[in-house]
Amino acid sequence: MPFQGIEQPDIIQIDNQLRLRKYDGNFLQAYTWYQDDVVRKFSEGITDPNKRLDENWVAKKLNSLNKSGELYFIEVFENNTYVAIGDVTLLENNPPIEIGVEKYRGIGIGKKVMSALVKRAKEIEIKKIYNTGCYEDNYASQKMLISAGFRLVLHDKEKRRMVYEIDL
Numbered sequence: 001m002p003f004q005g006i007e008q009p010d011i012i013q014i015d016n017q018l019r020l021r022k023y024d025g026n027f028l029q030a031y032t033w034y035q036d037d038v039v040r041k042f043s044e045g046i047t048d049p050n051k052r053l054d055e056n057w058v059a060k061k062l063n064s065l066n067k068s069g070e071l072y073f074i075e076v077f078e079n080n081t082y083v084a085i086g087d088v089t090l091l092e093n094n095p096p097i098e099i100g101v102e103k104y105r106g107i108g109i110g111k112k113v114m115s116a117l118v119k120r121a122k123e124i125e126i127k128k129i130y131n132t133g134c135y136e137d138n139y140a141s142q143k144m145l146i147s148a149g150f151r152l153v154l155h156d157k158e159k160r161r162m163v164y165e166i167d168l
Contacts, residue, residue, distance in 0.1 A: 002066075002067065003070070014113065014116045016077070017077045018075070018076055018112055020074060020113065021073045021082070022070075022071075023062060023072060025063075025066075027058050027059040027063070028055065029073060030073070030098075033100020034057075034058050034100070035052060037049065038102070038105070039098055040053065042138045043096065045135070065096065069090050069091035070090040070120070071087065072088055072090075074087060074098075074109065074113055085100060086098045086100045086113075088114070088117060090117050090120055092130065093129075095117060097113060097114060097117075097141075105140065110140070110144040114145065114148040118166060121168055129166050130165040132145060132150060132164040132165060133161045133162065133164070136160045142164075145164045146164075148166075150164035150166045151166065152164055153165050
């Protein structure tokens with residue numbers, strides 16, 4: 001239980017086509033999106049097209065996020081079923097979000113998911129989400145964070161990182 005005394009919901013329904021589903025330990029669902037060049041570059045900082053993230057790496061990452069926060073798969077309703085397209089973790093310090101399936105990027109899903117995470121954070125009485133970072137050339141994430149209410153607090157030029165926070 002990442003937040004002391006607080007039960008993580010199995011489902012957070014965002015709208016009739018989008019939901020967050022509590023991580024169930026099936027890291028293989030996420031394996032393909034962690035092979036995506038955009039995810040590897042903007043999430044993990046990997047620009048070498050030959051460097052791949054194996055199943056053990058994905059399992060360690062997701063299990064670590066699950067222990068430190070509320071990890072959810074982002075799911076869209078497609079062909080009469082929900083399909084996982086990414087993941088997001090509620091953390092006070094730098095909550096990560098991945099839209100791992102390309103066709104779902106740039107259409108507002110990230111904003112809806114991050115807004116739902118902010119709402120959940122308020123429900124469990126988190127006062128601030130801070131140190132939320134993205135690379136300076138990740139314009140889509142910058143736009144998404146600002147549209148979800150975050151404000152830019154630092155541009156770390158040495159690390160090429162933009163840092164955002166939101167008071168709740």
